[in-house]
Amino acid sequence: MATPHPSDSPPTILSFIKDLPNLCSLAGLLCTVFAIYYAILGIFPAAMIGLIWSVFFDWSDGIIARRLKGRNDKQREFGGQLDSQIDIVSFSICPAIVLLSYGHFSLWFLPGAFIIVATGVLRLSYFNVFGLVDKSTYMGLALDNNIIVLTYVFLFNNTVDQTIFTVALYIILIALAALNVAPIRTPKFTGRWYYALIVYTLVLSVIYGWRLLHI
Numbered sequence: 650m651a652t653p654h655p656s657d658s659p660p661t662i663l664s665f666i667k668d669l670p671n672l673c674s675l676a677g678l679l680c681t682v683f684a685i686y687y688a689i690l691g692i693f694p695a696a697m698i699g700l701i702w703s704v705f706f707d708w709s710d711g712i713i714a715r716r717l718k719g720r721n722d723k724q725r726e727f728g729g730q731l732d733s734q735i736d737i738v739s740f741s742i743c744p745a746i747v748l749l750s751y752g753h754f755s756l757w758f759l760p761g762a763f764i765i766v767a768t769g770v771l772r773l774s775y776f777n778v779f780g781l782v783d784k785s786t787y788m789g790l791a792l793d794n795n796i797i798v799l800t801y802v803f804l805f806n807n808t809v810d811q812t813i814f815t816v817a818l819y820i821i822l823i824a825l826a827a828l829n830v831a832p833i834r835t836p837k838f839t840g841r842w843y844y845a846l847i848v849y850t851l852v853l854s855v856i857y858g859w860r861l862l863h864i
Contacts, residue, residue: 678703705850764823785839
């Protein structure tokens with residue numbers, strides 16, 4: 650039996666950290682962990698900052714991956730899997746935790762949290778198998794759009810009656826979950842939309858940062 654050549658051995662797990670797009674993805678995951686932490690504590694302005702930055706890094710890792718030269722097939726495949734796993738945490742589990750925390754972890758909010766996570770997992774599984782409908786179109790609403798809407802909705806947290814806001818938040822998140830798995834085609838936002846996201850991220854960070862100073 651021939652002895653395997655060292656070059657035939659699979660790369661180590663941690664070797665993929667050196668890949669710049671993966672570092673960007675992990676930065677987004679770090680933002681999500683902060684968002685989860687502050688959501689559980691009920692400090693929602695900080696949670697919203699973490700969430701919107703997780704979207705920024707999610708968009709950025711793809712741009713970096715497409716422009717970075719010299720990446721091999723394994724790096725691209727690993728990066729795609731890493732991005733998908735992080736999306737589950739950032740855009741499914743984290744919003745579910747936000748909903749649960751805002752509802753003071755009442756059992757009434759548990760079905761909504763399950764629906765958010767379940768539709769997110771279903772959507773990502775579908776995307777991993779079938780991919781884009783074409784180069785610029787998704788089947789169903791992409792999960793990152795949920796966060797863009799959620800961080801906008803929370804701007805009204807202090808201006809609307811809490812009971813009304815709680816009901817509205819529940820309805821909006823369930824509606825977004827339904828759109829995630831709906832048989833509709835939605836555009837993939839690229840190009841100048843990335844610069845719009847940068848502005849949106851910075852503006853929300855300033856607004857929510859100001860609110861944090863006045864808690």
